[in-house]
Amino acid sequence: MRGGIKTFFAEQRYIGAILPLAIFGLWQASSSFGWVEPVFLPAPAKVVEAFWYMLTRQDLLRDIRASVFIIAQAFFYGALLGIGLGFAAGLSRRVELFFGGTINTLRHIPSVAWIPLVVVWLGLGAPAKIVVLAKSIFIPVFLNTLQAIRGVDHNFIELAQALKLSKWQLICRVIFPAILPVVMVTLRYSAGLSWALVVIAEGISGLEGLGFLIFRAQNLLMTDQLLVCMVLIGLIGYALDRLLYLAQRRLLRWQRGFGGSYA
């Protein structure tokens, strides 16, 4: 590393590290110099200690697994149903009219409001949360898929006609790739929202998972454990988005849009 810190940060790929490092430094400083009471903000070292304790003594991995399992399943079902029904409605006015009103009404009931009822039906376990989260992913995916299909350039439909493509070929060759950019952004967006919702759902009702731990830590005033959960939730959410981002970049490599540098 010639040139020290200045060249280190001049490299674009490290530029994203500046802000987290600064926040971490501030955090460390505030506990070292005693700016904040430890019960409100424990020192970083204490949090790492708590993390190790939770990992080795309290089976933290089980809770992480529980939360990730819920979001993964909910994402799978919600996305599948959203894209599937979105296509059905996008390709047929009849299906759109059949579902449109119902879905547009249901979507105004926030997911959190569904939790109590669904828990009564399905209990405190994972299934209730999967149902609520799948619904929260389904709605934006459905609406955006439908809207994106409505927005496909008519010229391409005409081209498909001229090339005598069947309806199935039209879907695979034209419509699906055309709407994929919108669908991918929606998937990323709703996955992020739903990950947040996992935490709330587990906090409201549940006996395991990161959301359960975070609310328990608050009740017991264990700020160090609370912070461990927060950091983990953030990191897992980030990893989830990265995964989808990489998938998106691979699927949309034909796109050549604005890359971000303009000079």
Next chain:
Amino acid sequence: MLEVRGVTRRFGDFVALRDTNLFVGEGEFVAIVGASGCGKTTLLRLIAGLDQDYVGEIDLRGRRIVGTTLERGIVFQEPRLLPWLSLWENIAVALDNAPLSAAAKKEVIAAQIALVGLTGFEDAYPAALSGGMAQRAAIARALVGHPSILLLDEPLGALDAITRMRLQEELLRIWRHEGVSMILVTHDVEEAVFLSQKVVVMDSHPGHVTANIVVDLPAPRDRSSSDFGVLKREVFGALHDSSAVKPVEIEYLI
């Protein structure tokens, strides 16, 4: 080969085409010129089968046309390549339903790409192609199914003058090589005279054919020869006459 007889197309009260006749012989190159709004694109879309709401008759080799077929290839004003497919895949789409083996398709596609001079760019996405290259790819896509007639809707209109001239030469070469009939819609009189064996002049309000001018110049044609100039003047004359007989429309008053 292709016969258009007494075709009328209305859009509500607006008559886009009235009682239009057109004949294209086997392997003939026909150009249609006219001011915008004269119905030349409408006519081409009817021949392509993209629009079927007309009165009259359109026959290809004695059979009335119904809908689109691969027998009538079309090149649009813009290349209209699918941005998510590579150049190769864009051309291959046209053979999706062709009764050919995979190996045969591969061979035909490669030959077609070579014919339009795009060998080496098979894997490029449309965003990476220049306007001229993209339009060549569109021509290859229209030709790959071996149509008996190729419909060209101002395919060179959006290109710069130099690329345009080069592609005109290429079109002629392809026409000779493939022996396919061609109908070229254009608003460029020189292009029409340079490429075609017959120039059909159209006029608007409502769209109709006003003149058929035979271009019997030998190949290769010299744009600066006096015969070329005479024919150009004749087409311009036909365009001008048809607009001169109309009563003057007042566009605005000062």
